[in-house]
Amino acid sequence: MEKNKEMIDVLIDYIRKKLPAKKQGQVSRLIKDNPELGDLHELLKVLVSEGRQAEAPGLIETAQKMSGRLFEDYKKHLADDIPGRALTVYDSSVFPLPDGVRSALVDSRRMKFKSDDIVIEVSLYPLSIDLYELIGQITGLPEGGKGRVILKSDKSKYTVDTDQFHLFRFNYLPAREYTMIVEYEGNRVAHIDMTL
Amino acid sequence: MDSDKKTTHSALVKRCLEGNTEAWRRLIDRVTPLVFAICRNMRLSREESFDVFGQVSYLLLKNLENLRSSGKLMTYVAAITRHEVLALNRKAKRIRETQDPILGMLYDRSPDSPEDVFETAQKSEVLMEAIVLLPERDYEFLRALFFDASEPDYEEISKRLGMPVSSIGPTRARCLQKLQRILKRKRFRL
Numbered sequence: 506m507e508k509n510k511e512m513i514d515v516l517i518d519y520i521r522k523k524l525p526a527k528k529q530g531q532v533s534r535l536i537k538d539n540p541e542l543g544d545l546h547e548l549l550k551v552l553v554s555e556g557r558q559a560e561a562p563g564l565i566e567t568a569q570k571m572s573g574r575l576f577e578d579y580k581k582h583l584a585d586d587i588p589g590r591a592l593t594v595y596d597s598s599v600f601p602l603p604d605g606v607r608s609a610l611v612d613s614r615r616m617k618f619k620s621d622d623i624v625i626e627v628s629l630y631p632l633s634i635d636l637y638e639l640i641g642q643i644t645g646l647p648e649g650g651k652g653r654v655i656l657k658s659d660k661s662k663y664t665v666d667t668d669q670f671h672l673f674r675f676n677y678l679p680a681r682e683y684t685m686i687v688e689y690e691g692n693r694v695a696h697i698d699m700t701l
Numbered sequence: 702m703d704s705d706k707k708t709t710h711s712a713l714v715k716r717c718l719e720g721n722t723e724a725w726r727r728l729i730d731r732v733t734p735l736v737f738a739i740c741r742n743m744r745l746s747r748e749e750s751f752d753v754f755g756q757v758s759y760l761l762l763k764n765l766e767n768l769r770s771s772g773k774l775m776t777y778v779a780a781i782t783r784h785e786v787l788a789l790n791r792k793a794k795r796i797r798e799t800q801d802p803i804l805g806m807l808y809d810r811s812p813d814s815p816e817d818v819f820e821t822a823q824k825s826e827v828l829m830e831a832i833v834l835l836p837e838r839d840y841e842f843l844r845a846l847f848f849d850a851s852e853p854d855y856e857e858i859s860k861r862l863g864m865p866v867s868s869i870g871p872t873r874a875r876c877l878q879k880l881q882r883i884l885k886r887k888r889f890r891l
Contacts, residue, residue, distance in 0.1 A: 569729060
């Protein structure tokens with residue numbers, strides 16, 4: 506085992522090209538002559554060259570935040586069983602910002618929600634510190650029919666009809682918690698909880 | 702060992718279905734490297750990769766009930782990730798071609814050297830699919846050793862995993878042997 510351990514270190518240094526030229530050549534010949542060592546070298550090569558790229562800094566944390574929101578929506582669904590409850594599948598606000606960049610300087614946010622075959626994509630543009638323009642599109646609805654989007658908060662209610670491509674827009678939305686209801690031909694097809 | 706893994710996955714899946722956030726967090730921790738390895742090999746941007754990741758997480762959650770006892774969780778994750786990447790690529794290509802067919806050709810994701818890129822992609826995906834089949838502690842150990850972008854030294858790994866520094870070398874050798882056995886058993890070739 507000890508010998509094997511030392512060989513692993515040598516192979517890793519070989520893969521990283523850290524060995525003196527003469528030793529690189531020796532190891533290269535050893536790998537060619539010994540199939541078992543060749544297999545270990547192949548495995549380590551993939552681990553060393555691909556491994557570090559697999560988990561870029563912040564990747565797991567960002568993925569956890571994104572999927573955490575999805576799961577919170579799922580838990581709400583388990584608790585209240587509201588028909589058409591859409592789950593958050595994308596929210597650009599979870600991406601880490603470069604050092605020194607304040608979140609207020611990021612000029613837009615994209616979110617995506619999914620309820621079975623219906624996908625609601627929303628882009629938010631800040632108009633002032635606490636007012637937003639919201640532009641959205643619904644996919645997965647039959648073409649042509651009448652779509653309607655209702656945004657409700659504890660203080661207000663806004664309603665817009667979608668166009669023929671199921672695009673919609675709300676202007677001057679105050680920053681707060683909302684429930685978005687999507688209707689198609691008068692029937693509720695999606696229920697979304699979101700915080701602006 | 703495989704039955705242990707199935708039990709672990711099965712227990713995790715069951716707790717996820719009951720709404721256990723910690724179980725979901727652990728499941729996501731396991732599948733994330735595989736999803737992003739596939740996205741990276743297909744040259745997706747960060748935003749595109751997270752788009753795919755969101756879809757995969759959604760489909761995974763929706764189909765957890767069917768995956769509870771199948772032992773095919775990671776195979777399923779790999780399959781839906783590839784499917785979502787291809788769907789995204791088709792959509793992106795359609796948009797580019799609509800805007801300008803010549804520009805669309807220039808920006809086509811076809812790699813410069815298809816065989817090389819395909820081989821690299823295959824190897825990394827094969828590895829990811831095999832590595833998650835290791836017992837959890839071995840998986841965490843190899844992740845810390847090879848995948849962590851912060852490149853922790855042996856002292857840090859020893860603290861993180863609660864093992865003496867002196868046992869890191871032998872543990873590494875044992876974990877690699879286990880990984881080779883999994884690859885052989887699953888007829889994976891690197």
